[in-house]
Amino acid sequence: MKLKHLIASLALPLAGLAFAAPASAFCGFYVAKADTDLFNDASKVVLARDGDRTVITMASDFRGDVSEFAMVVPVVAVPEREQINVANPALIKHLDAYTAPRLVEYYDENPCEADRRYRMMENSAPMPAPPMPSAADEAESLGVTIEAEYEVGEYDILILSAEESDGLIKWLNQNGYKIPKGAEETVGAYLKRDMKFFVAKVSLERHDGSAMLRPIQVAYEDEDFMLPIRLGTVNAEGKQELFVFALTSKGRVETSNYRTVKLPSDMDVPIYVKDEFADFYKAMFSHQVEKENGKAVFMEYAWDMSWCDPCAAEPLRPSELRELGVMWLDDAPEGPTPRGMAPSPVDVFVTRLHLRYDAKTFPEDLTFEITGDRENYQGRYVLRHPWRGDYTSCSAASEYASSLVERWDAEAVALAKLTGWDVNDIRDKMADGGYSAAAIRGVDVENPVNKKSWWKRLWGNG
Amino acid sequence: MYDVSRMDAVARLPLALFRTIDADPRHWQIIALAGLFLFSYSTSSFGAEPSALLFAFCGAMLAQGLGSAVLNLRAGRPLLHGFDPKSALITTLGVTILLRAAAPWIWFAAAFTGIALKFLVRIKGKHVFNPGCIGIVAMMLLLGRDAWVSPGQWGQMPLIAGYALALAALTLSSAKRLDIAIGFLATFAAILFARAMWLGDPMAIPLHQLSSGSLLIFAFFMITDPRSTPDSRVGRILFAMAVAGLATWFIIGPNQRGAPLMALAALGLLTPLLDRALPARRFEWPRGTPAPDRARPIFTLSPLKPWGTKET
Known part of the structure; x- marks a missing residue:
């Protein structure tokens, strides 16, 4: 790894254009990426995990009247005010861009000539979105206890515990959280496991009127490394789209109760895909989901955060990683760095997982396993321009x-x-x-x- | 030209082959595990790898050779007398199929450790731990995240379930150990269903948990090892239930990695206790196992030997 960095930084002045790439592993010229915006109503979750410590950052593509927004998440314990934060949406955008499946291109050389010429093309790209919450009162009669009440950023956050799911759901509906019918069983199962409910709404007083809601972050400790997804399947308006970005110091993350599959990668595709890369990626994802009977989690990216090749976006800076919850990084000096390289090697391995789920294909919450596998993988599709x-x-x-x-x-x-x-x-x-x-x-x-x-x-x- | 005796021999070949394989339940087990290896290798993004198989093979055979040599040395026999690679091959395959690791030497170490403990940790001449299981568990405990099992990777395909069931039935019926597999799966299922009912969960959840391919592999090809499980039927069923109970607790409670394997390893010492409380005739593989005491094969070799003897 070290050697690669060295080679890459030496090569940069020559290339002039950006790619941290040892010549022997040159991965093509980056053209375009397929980020999560392609999927409507996708949720994005960043999980930074070290030992029992976890920081979860939750963002959704909520668009519309912010007074309609509500988020309900089961949590294992009542967090302190300081354990809750709102994040800059740009962080998730950056992480999304960095890990996005990418299109690269090569130009064939004149077969009559021995020397080679490389040309390059570049594009720019788009990004993700945010979440929100609300307030509380009375409730004793319904068996609901407000364990904590916080104002964080534009959000009003409550931590609720309850004896019965019926009471909790009634209370939530009375207080403006639209809980879909059929949620009783799922809510009840979480309550029996002694979980609390983290509910958030947007405070219209504190909201600055921007269309974008910021991601909510929670820092907590729990030996279980899991993500509750079952509430999302209750209303069953078709399949849900979820992206999980896992940040660890160790290596790749996989789901331990569902099959994790690498999205097919490194294919040569026709040149015209360049103009319809978004359609290509969406069609490919849907087709692969079908091939796995809808029951697989797809790995779209797994890479050492210190570099990339080719880069769909720069690696995240240590300060950005810390904001996303990476708690094991020491303060490292930051300064201008060559494109494609982190300022100094960072001990962060990112895994991007993508799933499309409903209650039938994913009946159970996701549980994750951190592995020691540091093999780099990227969704990468190749255009070869003929001479x-x-x-x-x-x-x-x-x-x-x-x-x-x-x-x-x-x-x-x-x-x-x-x-x-x-x-x-x-x-x-x-x-x-x-x-x-x-x-x-x-x-x-x-x-x-x-x-x-x-x-x-x-x-x-x- | 019409050679009747030759035709006859050809016609008998499949039967002869079956008998040869059936002479030792381990033959079925090796075939089944080899099939699972190929399945994992060809269908999973993170499946079993031939290089891992090679490393595990070297580790298992080295430990088996050393162990046999030491026993023979003490007994004054030729060093490799009675060297039996079959059990070591089963350990090799089990480790390769179930263990995932960050570096190839870990498969070597896991297989070596598993077989070495088979020779080193014995109570009244019977080994305590299932070699494949303890090898994997040792790596997970010693190396942390660098060794892991990928229970999700087997998916929920009925294909693999049918395959595993068919071959497991053959393996286990000839070794008379179907009782353990059934005892384990029934207890495991009962606990998961009961919990789902208590939580009010849809039955899709326990069904999902039970249809895991890795659970079937564990139930049919690991916990059923006749050499490290109790000798009496009642003892075996109690043992299987205890492992299932601990495994479900590991899953529900602390979300322990590799829960069934951890439970089996943790309860290894239960076997000698159960054997003491419920004594019965010790299981021996048909020939080749250098077990010191009461070596009386339960299985007689088939009289038909088209490939020569089955000894290795």
């Missing part, structure tokens, strides 16, 4: 031309397999863009050059 020129100018060029046709066909098949799209539609679209046999002029593609008899190719006298 365009006179394909008859040398024998290498004509062979290259026929290899292109095979390559494009393989790309079409791969894309169809990834997304479930019709392979003929893909081929048509590729042909429209000039990526088909017919588009290669000067070469008889029906009878491509490499179909010459092998002895002619052998001595070049064909």
Whole structure:
């Protein structure tokens, strides 16, 4: 790892453009990313975990009248005021961008030339969103106890305990939390496990009127490393979309009660995907969910936070990581750093998990396991731009031309397999863009050059 | 040309093969575990790896060789007399299939530790711990997060359940240890269902927990080891229930990693106690196990030996 850093920083002045990449592991030129904004109403949760200590940061894509917002989360204990915080939404945006599945591109060189030329392209990208809460009163008669009451940022937060789920739900509904019908059993199960309810609403007095609500953070200690998701499945308005970003010092995080699957990665895809990367990613994700019968958690990124290659966004700075709850980082000097590198190696490993769930496919809350696996993984899709020129100018060029046709066909098949799209539609679209046999002029593609008899190719006298 | 005797031999081949395999329940177990290895390797993003298999194999065989050599040395026999790789191979496969680790040497260490403890920790000549289980547990306790089990990775596929059941039935019926598997699963299921009812949870939750592939593997291929479980049937069922009870407590209470394995390892000492309270004839593998006392094979070898002898 150290060596890689060294090589990367040496290479940077030469590349001039940004990629912390040892030449031998060059991962392509970053083009675009697919961040969580593509999915409507996605929830984003950041979990920083070390030993029993956990900081959870919760953000949702709430859009609309903030007075309508409410968040209800089961928690294991009553947190102190100081254990609750609101975070800058930009932190989650940054983490989302850094871990997003990415599109990279390569340019084929002139097959007649021995030297190589790299070009690069760059894009910029978008980001995520926030959550909220409300207030409380009376309630004794319903068997509900207000264990604590806090004002944090724009939120009014209550920690509730209750004897019965009925009483709690009644109280919540009376106080403006719209608890969907059918929540009794789930709420009751949490209460029997002696859990409390953390409920939050937006205080209209303290809210600054911005459309974006800030993420709520809670720091707590618990030997269970889990995330309650069952309340989210109660109202069952279709499937829920959830992104979990786990930050540990040890390594990759996986779910221990559901199968964790790597999203297919490192595929060559047709060039036109560049213009519809968002559609591509959404279709691919849906298709892969289907292939796993909806029962898998997908790993989209697992990487040492010290670097990236290629970078969809810069690694998070130690100060940002601390704000997100990474409690094991020492204060490290911060200053301008080369792109693609953290200021100094940070002891943080990030795992991005993505799941689409409902009560049927994910009946149980998620439990996590921190593993010692530090193998880097990223969702990465590759565009290979063909060299365009006179394909008859040398024998290498004509062979290259026929290899292109095979390559494009393989790309079409791969894309169809990834997304479930019709392979003929893909081929048509590729042909429209000039990526088909017919588009290669000067070469008889029906009878491509490499179909010459092998002895002619052998001595070049064909 | 019509060679009747040859045709006859060919026709008998499948039967002969079956008998050869069936001569030792461990043969079925090895086949089943090898299948599970291939399943895990080919279907999981984080499945069993051939390199891990190699490392575990080396560790298990080294420990088995050393252990046999020391026993033989004491008894004045040739060093590798009676060296039996079958049990060590089962440990190899069990460790490879269930353990995940941050470095390859950990599989070596787990298999080595498991087999070494088989020789070192014995009460009245019977080993206390299931070798594969204690090897994995030792690594998890010693190395923390660098060694883990991935219970979710087996998914909930009926395919694997059917496969495991079929082969487990063969394995266990010939070793007469189906009682442990059933005792364990029944107790485990009863506790989970009872808890779900008390909590008011939908039954989908205990069903989800029970359909875990790793639980089936544990129940059919690990806790059922005849050599480290009680000799009497009543003792075995009590043992299975105790392991299930502790495992569910580990899951519900402290959310212990690798709960069933931890429970089995923790209750290893229960076996000699149960054997004392409920004595019965000691189980021996058909030949090859260098157990010192009362070595009377329960299984007689099949008279048909198309591949030569079954000794290794």
